[in-house]
Amino acid sequence: MKLKIGKKDVLFLIPVIIFLSLWEIAGNLAHTPLFPPLSRVLAEMFRLLENGILLKSLEASLLRVLAGYILGSLFGLFIGILMGISRIAEYALRPLISMLFPIPILGWLPLLMLWIGINEALPITLIFICTFFPVAYNTFTGIREVKAEYIKAARTLGASDWFIFWHVIFPLALPNIFTGLRLEAGMAWRSVIAAEMFAIPVGIGALLMNGENLIRVDIIMTCLIVLSIMSVFFEYIFIWLEKKTTGAWR
Amino acid sequence: MALICLKNIANSYCLKNINLTIQDGELMVLLGSTGAGKSTLLNVIAGLTPYEGEVYFNGRNMNLIPPEKRGIGYLFQDIALFPHLCAYDNIAFSLRAAKCPKDEVKRRVEEIMQLMHISHLKDRYPKELSGGEKQRVGLARALVRKPEILLLDEPLSSLDPATACSIRRELKQLKRELKLTILYVTHNYAEAGELADRIAVIMNGELKRLGSPEEILNNLTVNPS
Numbered sequence: 001m002k003l004k005i006g007k008k009d010v011l012f013l014i015p016v017i018i019f020l021s022l023w024e025i026a027g028n029l030a031h032t033p034l035f036p037p038l039s040r041v042l043a044e045m046f047r048l049l050e051n052g053i054l055l056k057s058l059e060a061s062l063l064r065v066l067a068g069y070i071l072g073s074l075f076g077l078f079i080g081i082l083m084g085i086s087r088i089a090e091y092a093l094r095p096l097i098s099m100l101f102p103i104p105i106l107g108w109l110p111l112l113m114l115w116i117g118i119n120e121a122l123p124i125t126l127i128f129i130c131t132f133f134p135v136a137y138n139t140f141t142g143i144r145e146v147k148a149e150y151i152k153a154a155r156t157l158g159a160s161d162w163f164i165f166w167h168v169i170f171p172l173a174l175p176n177i178f179t180g181l182r183l184e185a186g187m188a189w190r191s192v193i194a195a196e197m198f199a200i201p202v203g204i205g206a207l208l209m210n211g212e213n214l215i216r217v218d219i220i221m222t223c224l225i226v227l228s229i230m231s232v233f234f235e236y237i238f239i240w241l242e243k244k245t246t247g248a249w250r
Numbered sequence: 251m252a253l254i255c256l257k258n259i260a261n262s263y264c265l266k267n268i269n270l271t272i273q274d275g276e277l278m279v280l281l282g283s284t285g286a287g288k289s290t291l292l293n294v295i296a297g298l299t300p301y302e303g304e305v306y307f308n309g310r311n312m313n314l315i316p317p318e319k320r321g322i323g324y325l326f327q328d329i330a331l332f333p334h335l336c337a338y339d340n341i342a343f344s345l346r347a348a349k350c351p352k353d354e355v356k357r358r359v360e361e362i363m364q365l366m367h368i369s370h371l372k373d374r375y376p377k378e379l380s381g382g383e384k385q386r387v388g389l390a391r392a393l394v395r396k397p398e399i400l401l402l403d404e405p406l407s408s409l410d411p412a413t414a415c416s417i418r419r420e421l422k423q424l425k426r427e428l429k430l431t432i433l434y435v436t437h438n439y440a441e442a443g444e445l446a447d448r449i450a451v452i453m454n455g456e457l458k459r460l461g462s463p464e465e466i467l468n469n470l471t472v473n474p475s
Contacts, residue, residue, distance in 0.1 A: 153330040155317040156296050157344035158395065167343070171334045249334045249375045 036218045044218040045225065053207065058226060061192050061203040064120070065234075068127025069188045073181060076132040080139025084173070085165065090140070101133040105191050113199060123195035123203075130191040135180040142176025143169055175250065178242040185234035189227055253431045254295065254399060259303035264290045264455045268303070277425055277432040279446035281439070281466070287455040288435040289327065292401045295433065296324050307399065318347075323392030323400040327407065329384050331376040337387045338363075338372040344395045358394055365427075366390045366420070382413035389421075393428065402434045406441065418445060443467050 020038055027037025036044075048054035079097075082089040108129055116122050146169050154164045196205025204223050211219030254272040259265055264287040272278045280288040293299040297317040305312045312320055331340050338359060345355045363369045368386045376384060385405055392400060402421075406414040422445065425432055436442055442449050442463065449466040451459040459466055 147330075149326060149328060149330040150332060152298050152317075153324070153326060153332075154343070154347075155298070156320075156322060156324040157347060157391065158318045158321075159343070159347035160318065163347045167346075168332060172332075246334070249377065 033215065034217055036221070041218045041221045041225070044216075045222045048207075048219070048222060054222070054226065057202060057204050057207045058230075060200075061189075061196065061205070062230075064123045064195075064203065065127060065188045065192050065230075068124040068192070069131050069185065071124070072128040072131025072184070072188075073135050075128070076135025076180070077139050077177070079132075080136040080177075081143065081170075083136070083140040084143025084169075094140075097133060097136060101137060105130045105187070106194055109194065109198060118199040120200075122199055123192050126195045127188045127191050130187055131184045134184050134187075135177070138176045138180030139173065142173030145176065146172045171246075174246050175242070178238055178246070182235055182238035182242065185238050186231040189231045189234065193227055253308055254433070255304075255306040255309075256291075256295070257304040257306070259291070259294055259301055259305070261290065261294070261299065261301045265294065265301070266455045268452075268455075268457045270450060270457060270460070272431060272433065273447075275425075275429055275431055276447045277422075277430075277434060277445055279442040279449045279463075280433060280435045280452055281437065281442045281449050282452035283437055286452045288437075288452050289403050290455075291452065292324070292403055292433060292435055295399075296320065296322055296401060321395070321397055321399070323395065323397035325385075325388050325392050325400070325402045325405050327403045327405070329388040329405075331379075331384060331388055331391070333376050336373050336375050337368065337379070340376070340387060341391045341394050343391065348395070362390045362394045365424075381409050382417065385409065385413075385417055386420075389417075389424075393424070393430075396428070398429075398431060400430045400432045402432060404435050404437070407436070407438075414441075421445065439467060 024038045027035055027040065045054065079089075079093065083093055083097075084090075105126060108126060112122055112125055116125055150168050150172065151164060154168045159167070192203065193205040193208065196203035197209050200206055204226055208220055208223040211217070211223060253274040253276075254270075256268055256270045259268040259270075268291065280291060282288050290299060294301045295305060297305075297312065297315065297320050307320070331337075332343065335343065341362060342355050342359045345358060350358070360369070363372060366386045366389060368383065368390060371379065371383055371387065374383075376387075379387060389405075406417055409417065418441070421432075424430065434442075434445060446463045448461065449459075449463055450457055451466060459469070461469075
């Protein structure tokens with residue numbers, strides 16, 4: 001099989017190469033620890049990898065993200081499905097969700113610090129909240145946007161409500177559900193950093209704060225690069241999953 | 251024996267006191283302009299819309315029977331093939347819903363696909379099908395459960411004349427082979443004349459005329475109102 005690489009596949013590389021080159025040149029010209037060149041940041045990144053600090057921090061953040069994200073997604077799916085299939089649940093829960101959904105994630109932090117205290121539950125709860133609302137809302141709208149014709153057709157074909165839900169409504173709501181999951185996959189990383197910066201001593205956010213305290217911009221930049229890679233990686237997992245499950249028919 | 255019997259059918263927004271009997275094995279065309287109530291009447295028979303009056307299938311009152319248990323085949327105007335399922339899975343849908351064994355599902359789906367000359371389409375998704383192919387897959391899906399009653403809501407309205415003509419021919423053949431009772435909604439006089447055993451003219455939610463195609467269409471030519 002021949003692998004064809006088109007112009008558009010390499011086009012994104014041009015600005016990236018220009019950006020990295022400019023960074024390297026400007027860093028070398030500036031000659032200040034407040035703006036290290038790319039080569040220095042990469043060297044620091046390898047040093048942190050070698051001595052295990054970066055991996056230990058990444059592992060701590062990753063576990064928090066996974067715990068909060070999985071719990072928030074599952075609960076969001078459950079509530080979204082409930083609201084999607086039951087008018088009573090919709091009328092009862094929609095105003096509450098509409099009210100709480102727009103609160104910025106950092107707005108929850110002082111409240112959660114007082115309620116939960118500074119421990120592992122804090123970042124997990126923050127990510128849970130950050131994931132729950134969008135997943136619930138997208139699941140609900142995905143279910144409600146399924147055309148009535150498909151449900152009518154399924155009924156005349158002898159399908160029970162349960163069968164219709166699992167074989168028609170849920171698969172057709174998947175594109176919306178994936179949108180919620182994908183957007184929050186990246187957002188979860190931003191939330192964990194926020195919690196770790198303010199309250200938790202281990203993690204990428206904590207390493208970032210240590211970098212600031214030591215006036216080590218190379219460490220700060222290393223953390224930002226890791227954060228960016230993890231956010232993109234998580235989003236791409238869902239882009240891949242979405243393509244795999246809905247790409248053939250959309 | 252009359253297969254479908256409608257007594258004093260009415261609903262709040264469209265139908266007014268419709269009484270109609272459709273004989274076993276008959277192809278009855280419901281003819282009328284857009285908004286006359288033809289599709290609503292099909293939905294009443296399918297149990298998809300609330301109504302007053304009584305619907306009988308083979309002498310059995312169906313008023314309390316939900317759509318999924320009425321045992322009808324229904325081809326909607328926009329076909330409503332499930333976009334996430336390939337042609338094979340669309341057709342197999344009703345058999346799987348009825349928990350048929352896998353090998354029986356395979357046998358019956360392949361049988362109906364062969365009858366409808368669509369075996370080559372089995373792996374295609376609805377977005378990859380032409381208008382005529384969609385109609386054939388939709389018909390196969392409606393027929394695979396071997397319903398006695400088939401409801402068709404303007405099935406050929408969006409097709410080119412050649413494809414429509416070929417599907418009409420196949421429909422007549424299917425009616426004979428599968429001994430179907432068909433209710434066929436259209437606003438096209440020529441189509442009604444070509445297909446119908448009898449024609450029921452619906453206007454403003456009322457049954458205005460009922461008779462053979464000759465009686466109805468000649469009368470319409472003389473007196474179009």
